[in-house]
Amino acid sequence: MATSPQLRLLVCLVLFPSAHGFSALSRPPTVSFRDVSSAVAQSTVEAVDAAFDKDDLALLGSAPLGKSGVDERLLSLDGDELVELLGGSGRAKVVWRTLKHGLNPGEVATTMRGSGTGVGEIVPTTLGAASKEVVNARLAGLPPVVHTVASKDGTRKMLLRLADGMEVETVLIPHAPALSAIQRRAEEAAGGHEGLPGGEEKEGPEPEGHTTICVSSQVGCARGCTFCRTGTMGLVRCLDADEILAQVYHGRRVAREAGMPPLSNVVFMGMGEPLNNPAAVRAACERLTDDSFGFGFARAKITVSTVAPSPEAVRKAGSLPAMLAWSVHAAADEKRKVLVPTTTHKMTDLREAFRAALRTRSRAAKVLMVEVTMLDGVNDGLEDAAELADFLRPLIVEDRVKVCVNLIPYNDSGHPLFARSPAASIDAFQQELRRRGVFTYVRVTHGDEDLSACGQLATASARAKPAGKAEGHAEVKVKVVARPGAE
Secondary structure: OOOOHHHHHHHHHHHOHHHHOOOOOOOOOOOOHHHHHHHHHHEEEEEOOOOOOHHHHHOOOOOOOOOOOOOOOOOOOOHHHHHHHHOOHHHHHHHHHHHOOOOOOOOOOEEEEEOOOOOEEEEEOOOOHHHHHHHHHHHOOOOOEEEEEEOOOOOEEEEEEOOOOOEEEEEEEEEOHHHHHHHHHHHHHHOEEOOEEOOOOOOOOOOOOEEEEEOOOEEEOOOOOOOOOHHHHOEEEEOOHHHHHHHHHHHHHHHHHOOOOOEEEEEEOOOOOHHHOHHHHHHHHHHHOOOOOOOOOOHHHEEEEEOOOOHHHHHHHOOOOOEEEEEOOOOOHHHHHHHOOOOOOOHHHHHHHHHHHHHOOOOOOOEEEEEEEEEOOOOOOHHHHHHHHHHHHHHHHHOOOEEEEEEEEOOOOOOOOOOEOOHHHHHHHHHHHHHOOOEEEEOOOOOHHHOOOOOOOOOOOOOOOOOOOOOHHHHOOEEEEEOOOOO
16 A cells, blocks of 8 residues: 555654754644654655765765875874884874874973873973974864863863864763763673773773763764754765864863863764765774874774664774774664665664674674664654664674663754653663663763754855755655555
């Protein structure tokens, strides 16, 4: 039987509400979230990328070379490249001993020696005038921080302006000592840090707490998640590795100047889909985890979060020097395609890709964080929890993967049909997962009053759209197909 007009309307309202005249301030009284849940259970939504056709997306590269037309990178240079640039390994190490703390080795006469967290002993630098000149020239091309917003809870959102005028946001999230202790107990249970599976290179107590930086990998995003503000931008372009690392460089400085706890964790959970920018993300991760010619973070403190664009992309991510997180949001194919409309693969196929990727890892790194944005009446029922537990069982039981489910209370992104799940629903969901043997915790919301929280990042940057394409959600092309056997 053909799909009903009411069903088509419900799916269209989720994917592009602005086209139907609904504002972000009110939810239509005649359409409930339970109706949306029922709709996605009866249909399959086939969608193309939120902003561009696949051929167009494949042509989107990273930022161009510097204004002079030559390579002006600094932060993303590997050890050999930096040694060649400065004419010696000693000079290269001195430069990174300063850069990792968010300091400019071309401007300061001292740097800090310590754990790489931004706290340590002040020691003199030995960089000569010629090397300082080279470094200054390269650092001058880094994206500057043009605006900073501080939330009441201490969260700070930085706006960086890129060389071509585009802008990206990155967020510094402080964690108090008490919360750090809770998260440490959580990581011991799951094998990871920051509530993220991991577990290698444990450090001592954190009397001052710690800070996490949430970095962006693209300007905008092509995945079009219906509950995310970044998805309304479409994909403008990918960042290069220097632009990604610049966020951490500035983050170390801002955290120190603001008196925040030491910056010890990096999560690729800002703007963009990291696995749609694999080369730059890999290069950035390599510099983040390099002790001599990089920021010196432990691999367990770096997390790359992905919606899993394809099984192939997931399998390749297995060799990243970072922990992996999967933005699942719903285990059922039909419901997941409404929440992540660019999903083109079955969830079981994506799960098998993660299993293959994790099999290549050491026991300590055979871990996975699974993220679920909790939407009232959409994906927060006990049946959703049961489906998720059954879906994850092969990873937990057969592969012995340390899985941690991170429940994320929805942060308002301006969509008229979405609202945060009540605390009682989230607690019941968590208890159902635990009852079924799945470790889970609820993410503490930071910075939501200043649009700094998960799912709220977006900038005014835009890319010239092909004629005839509208903005935001309206760019999603939707075809609703009745399931076989439906009456």
